[in-house]
Amino acid sequence: MNYPVWDVPVLGGAWVIAIIAIIHVLISHFAVGGGLFLPMAERRALAQGRAEWMPLLKRHSRFFLVLTAAAGTVTGVGIWFSIGLGSPAGTSALIHNFVFVWAIEWVFFLVEITAAAVYYYTWDRVSDKLHLAVGWVYAVSSLWTLIIINGILAFMLTPAGAWLDAAGTGDEVRTLWPAFFNAEYWPSLIARALVAITLAGTYALVTVSLLDGAKHGDLKESFARWSSRWVLPGFVLMPIAMGWFVAALPEGAREILALGVGSAGVGAFTQVTRAALYAAVGSATIAPIVLLLVWRDARHLRLSHALAVIGLALLTTGASEMAREMLRKPYVVRGYMYSNGLLEAAVDTPEERMASYLANSPWVRPAEAQAWASPVSSESYQLDRGELMYRGQCMACHTRDGYRSTRRLLASRDRDGIQSILTMLHERPEDSPYNRYMPPLVGTADEIAALGDYLFEDTTVARRAYLKKEGLTEDESVAPAEPEAQD
Numbered sequence: 001m002n003y004p005v006w007d008v009p010v011l012g013g014a015w016v017i018a019i020i021a022i023i024h025v026l027i028s029h030f031a032v033g034g035g036l037f038l039p040m041a042e043r044r045a046l047a048q049g050r051a052e053w054m055p056l057l058k059r060h061s062r063f064f065l066v067l068t069a070a071a072g073t074v075t076g077v078g079i080w081f082s083i084g085l086g087s088p089a090g091t092s093a094l095i096h097n098f099v100f101v102w103a104i105e106w107v108f109f110l111v112e113i114t115a116a117a118v119y120y121y122t123w124d125r126v127s128d129k130l131h132l133a134v135g136w137v138y139a140v141s142s143l144w145t146l147i148i149i150n151g152i153l154a155f156m157l158t159p160a161g162a163w164l165d166a167a168g169t170g171d172e173v174r175t176l177w178p179a180f181f182n183a184e185y186w187p188s189l190i191a192r193a194l195v196a197i198t199l200a201g202t203y204a205l206v207t208v209s210l211l212d213g214a215k216h217g218d219l220k221e222s223f224a225r226w227s228s229r230w231v232l233p234g235f236v237l238m239p240i241a242m243g244w245f246v247a248a249l250p251e252g253a254r255e256i257l258a259l260g261v262g263s264a265g266v267g268a269f270t271q272v273t274r275a276a277l278y279a280a281v282g283s284a285t286i287a288p289i290v291l292l293l294v295w296r297d298a299r300h301l302r303l304s305h306a307l308a309v310i311g312l313a314l315l316t317t318g319a320s321e322m323a324r325e326m327l328r329k330p331y332v333v334r335g336y337m338y339s340n341g342l343l344e345a346a347v348d349t350p351e352e353r354m355a356s357y358l359a360n361s362p363w364v365r366p367a368e369a370q371a372w373a374s375p376v377s378s379e380s381y382q383l384d385r386g387e388l389m390y391r392g393q394c395m396a397c398h399t400r401d402g403y404r405s406t407r408r409l410l411a412s413r414d415r416d417g418i419q420s421i422l423t424m425l426h427e428r429p430e431d432s433p434y435n436r437y438m439p440p441l442v443g444t445a446d447e448i449a450a451l452g453d454y455l456f457e458d459t460t461v462a463r464r465a466y467l468k469k470e471g472l473t474e475d476e477s478v479a480p481a482e483p484e485a486q487d
Helices: 013-048 053-086 087-095 100-123 127-156 161-166 172-180 185-209 217-247 253-262 271-295 303-326 367-370 380-391 406-410 415-427 445-458 460-470
Strands: 331-333
Touching: 013 053, 013 100, 013 127, 013 185, 013 217, 013 303, 053 087, 053 100, 053 185, 053 217, 087 100, 087 172, 087 331, 087 380, 100 127, 100 172, 100 217, 100 367, 127 172, 127 185, 161 172, 161 367, 185 271, 253 367, 271 303, 380 445, 406 415, 406 445, 406 460, 415 445, 445 460
Parallel strands: none
Antiparallel strands: none
């Protein structure tokens, strides 16, 4: 552990959170959609006298229980663990402001997990009516977990103005409902519900693909075709939901999206452009592929076909979540807290940004804070101060050698070039291209200089490789490059 941030080599803490979260979203949304799928399928089987569906539904409920209760729970805990390390200030803000909402969500989650276990273990042991009732208990409780968690996730992108006005005053609880039912709540809820329904149908294909088409052709065909219909609502309604979602975005987020879309024509794809494109193409592709693989030739559906559809769903879901996260840049909670834990209200003016960062950092020992308040001449001491500035204000988003590598991004800059970037982040002129993507830099002039010295020293190897590639020597000045579009 490297305080004050979670230092994950190559990937960075943000990618660890993203990987766990994307897997969890794929499972948790299946838990919601599958919770509706199972009782609806059982009800259909009972109403139409399809007794042959029952053993298949029992098998599917076992697959459902293991995946959602085991893998879903583990990845859910993994999210809490990773966000607590990667963004402790942001996690604390969400818990403190939504503590009762989280508590309600956990109650429904406990009911959901219990109902899932009871539903599977009471097959053929209780009456059909009671068993179906247990299934509906699960369906309702899992739907409520989505209804509740969606409000908190949407809040991070579009917190209500009333809540932002009350933030830090102690009266945030009075604006709980405006914050919860924020501008993105309903479009986000509709989109997530459509994803859940689509995943219910695609996951059912895994179970039905294991049937022998030669022996159980009619069963395989009837169940696979019914399952494939679950992808149609998402295919038809998702464009409307996403249009609503984009329309509800705050101005800054729309600017980021418009910048990426506007530059796509000349090949300058930003990451948010790629993510949005992957999500749109994947969403539009799932239904045609399912219809081609399933509707036309359900008896020959193979596990590899079903897993390919699940893989496409993973790509689409992951890209959608990544795009949503990128649109929140450079915040954890938009308009309130930056990605490195700094509160916007506390660093909004030049005077506030000139305050000492190290003197107020909880990770600096009192003796160090006292010594570092005055100028120092020792180069190693200066680099120590610079590294702590780097860890506190940069490493929430950057790594040294991997994702958003500072060594790669700064390799073409000389010491003055690096200082120019830091000055731009520190002063934040209105025309700065970095304002859309990066938090302000906070610290005294000495602390900013220490950060510049550390970054220059830390990029030595990368800079020498760049100079060699360009045919330059160490004595030749490296002209500061133009700001790059931030991923």
